[in-house]
Amino acid sequence: MPPVLLNGVGLARAKQFKYLGHVVTEDLKDDSDIERERRALAVRCNMLARRFARSSIEVKITLFKAFCQTLYTCNLWVNYTQRAFNALRVQYNNAFRVLLGLPRYCSASAMFAxxxxxxxxxxxRKRIASLMRRVRGSHNTILRVISEKTDCPILGHWVRTHAQVPGVPGGGRYLN
Structure with missing residues (x-):
């Protein structure tokens, strides 16, 4: 890469940075942002488990929905490894188990059901569908072009995510 100069002074290149809370890396992979979210989820769940240990199950479930299902910027993840995605999924499942005091190896699908x-x-899938709906309904011409372009990588990811079997990582380009 050629150096970028500003008034004759070379600018330093960052390998990654946070933009509006989303980690952007120089290779545009989402593993770092997924790891950021995994750690944040662990912190939120541990805080809830400590502070609300004596609360009813209904209260704990409500708190889990409010604080642990946000998965900030997950609808932007397109280029990630299956390993990073699975680590977040396991953290999500374990967070629910810890909060409700369930055994470590109980069925995730059964406990959520x-x-x-x-x-x-x-x-x-719900977060991706929400973003897709907002992009398609936007009056912004750039967003309209993205939403109507059938070979757009983001649109392709959104479609593959909704065509997957529930619980299977959503069609992101898995890397080695």
Missing amino acids: YAHTEGFGAVI
């Missing part, structure tokens, strides 16, 4: 709570795959 019993609690009438969305599993990891459903949350991801």
